Amino acid sequence: MQRIIQGTRIAIVRGDITKYETDAIVNAANSSLLGGGGVDGAIHRAGGPAILEECRKIRSRQGECETGDAVVTTAGRLPANxxxxxxxxxxxxxxxxxxxxLASCYVRSIEEARAAGAKRIAFPNISTGIYGYPKEAAAQTAWTTVRGLLVNPSADSIETFLEEVAFICYDEENERLYRSLLEREDR
Structure with missing residues (x-):
């Protein structure tokens, strides 16, 4: 399911983010950047050792990544840049x-993707696994944040460079929540 909002395609996809072809895949990482469980572990496994190597370099330069912030690495073997x-x-x-x-995660991810030249970005359901964020509230925050960036452009707006935002939903519940938010656009 997809819609165009202010020239940017918004896609809701049920599947595995490690298989989604895009410019930028967002990883729901832990502050250590050294891999973990859930999406983080899957991305590190599928992408291979190059991702971990770059994460270690980032840690040696700046330490851990703060909650709400974002950093960029290679995608290794993933179908992304x-x-x-x-x-x-x-x-x-x-x-x-x-x-x-949580809203900052989406804003900072888009800012970092833009700085790296990405025009398409795929998000997982950030914080809804072991971090315990209620799925409905997390989906609403993600949707409101991204949609707000698209419909309220600033001088350096994302809408001037972003071609696609994909919300990749690993489970049926998240897919249903995001589809419901997208369907509201038609009303």
């Missing part, structure tokens, strides 16, 4: 700035 690693918030009830930090 780059991986944007972003650290989502651990959900602690919703009163500790989690929504702001």
């Amino acid at each position: 780059i991986v944007v690693h972003t650290v989502g918030p651990v959900y602690r009830g919703g009163n500790e700035g989690e929504e702001r930090l």
Whole structure:
């Protein structure tokens, strides 16, 4: 399912993000950048050792990646040019700035992808696995943030360079939530 919003194609895809062909794949990383479980582990496994090698170089330069921030590495063997690693918030009830930090993951990922020359970007469902963010709230934050960047352009707006934003949903529940958000565009 897809729609065009302000010249950018928004796609909702059920599948494995490590197999999605795009310019930039976003990794729901942990702050160590050294791989982990879930999406993070899958991206490191599928992409191969080049990703971990670059993550180690980033760590030696700047230390860990802060929650809400993002960094870029090679995509290794993935069907993309780059991986944007972003650290989502651990959900602690919703009163500790989690929504702001999650929104920052999407903004910073798009900024880093843009700086690296990407025109297409694929997002996983950030923070909804072991970090415990409620899926519906996370989808709403992701959608609102990305849509806001598209429909409220600034002088250096993403809409002037971004051709596609894909939300890659590994499970049926996330796919249903994102499809529902996209269908609201028609109303």
